[in-house]
Amino acid sequence: MEYSTxxxxxxxxxxxRTLRHYDAxxxxxxxxxxxxxxxxxxxxxVDRLQQILFYRELGFPLEKIKELLESPDFQREExxxxxxxxxxxxxxHMDLLICNLQKTISTDNERSRKIRRIQTKNDR
Amino acid sequence: MEYSTxxxxxxxxxxxRTLRHYDAxxxxxxxxxxxxxxxxxxxxxVDRLQQILFYRELGFPLEKIKELLESPDFQREExxxxxxxxxxxxxxHMDLLICNLQKTISTDNERSRKIRRIQTKNDR
DNA sequence: AATACAATTACGTAGCGTCAAGGTAT
DNA sequence: AATACCTTGACGCTACGTAATTGTAT
Numbered sequence: 001m002e003y004s005t006x007x008x009x010x011x012x013x014x015x016x017r018t019l020r021h022y023d024a025x026x027x028x029x030x031x032x033x034x035x036x037x038x039x040x041x042x043x044x045x046v047d048r049l050q051q052i053l054f055y056r057e058l059g060f061p062l063e064k065i066k067e068l069l070e071s072p073d074f075q076r077e078e079x080x081x082x083x084x085x086x087x088x089x090x091x092x093h094m095d096l097l098i099c100n101l102q103k104t105i106s107t108d109n110e111r112s113r114k115i116r117r118i119q120t121k122n123d124r
Numbered sequence: 125m126e127y128s129t130x131x132x133x134x135x136x137x138x139x140x141r142t143l144r145h146y147d148a149x150x151x152x153x154x155x156x157x158x159x160x161x162x163x164x165x166x167x168x169x170v171d172r173l174q175q176i177l178f179y180r181e182l183g184f185p186l187e188k189i190k191e192l193l194e195s196p197d198f199q200r201e202e203x204x205x206x207x208x209x210x211x212x213x214x215x216x217h218m219d220l221l222i223c224n225l226q227k228t229i230s231t232d233n234e235r236s237r238k239i240r241r242i243q244t245k246n247d248r
Numbered sequence: 249a250a251t252a253c254a255a256t257t258a259c260g261t262a263g264c265g266t267c268a269a270g271g272t273a274t
Numbered sequence: 275a276a277t278a279c280c281t282t283g284a285c286g287c288t289a290c291g292t293a294a295t296t297g298t299a300t
Contacts (some may be wrong), residue, residue: 006280017266026265038280038281046273061262061263077229077236084226091219099227100181105205114195128254128300139291141292142289144256158253158300161255162253164300186289187288
């Protein structure tokens, strides 16, 4: 079975633009390209795309995914570990942001209440 | 007091490049610019920069910060709320990623152990 | 004349979205 | 001849980093 760009797009949920991009950066090359420039993908590419999507969902950058797909198991293991650590840091950072935002919001609210009280007084 | 780009840079911790960028996008305009093109900032700008850094730490994009600095209180309130909601979503997404990464890692480990067992058998 | 600082292009980054213009027909 | 799909540019987005080149002296 061969798939045109559109067909693989439908099959994978990616846009044709994205598939062309993956070709451009050498992440997913079509099995063959007609003289017209039309791209065609076969089984091997579909499988590779599955892998790509798997790592993409885990938040890996495309360049890293390229490396991983050609690395031995133990290197993937390492990559997963360090990626996990990085994500955890980011998450912790977000937790801090959330905390600060909540503080800011409640402080602002308090200020508003005070102002309203003063205004209410002045209104009387 | 007037500050050159370098001085404000030292004062704020931002690079001169960043200050020039903020000027370019209209986020922080110098108080005056000499015929030579040299930028000079005064108190008002220092104060504004403080505000900018405050919102920046909360994760707001520069364009949004520009708006916020010219909006009334209630709009800032709204912005903080919706920003908080957005950040929370991101955090939740990270939590999912972390979860999936952990699963992947432990699954991979199990596979490796099995393989090692088989190899050990074959070695005997 | 040398030093330190200033400025203005302008390209690079990540991952595509979104036209625009023009071929192809698996 | 029309339709639907394909292609290759090329700019846009975020927030600057990083030269390269050249001017200024608060």
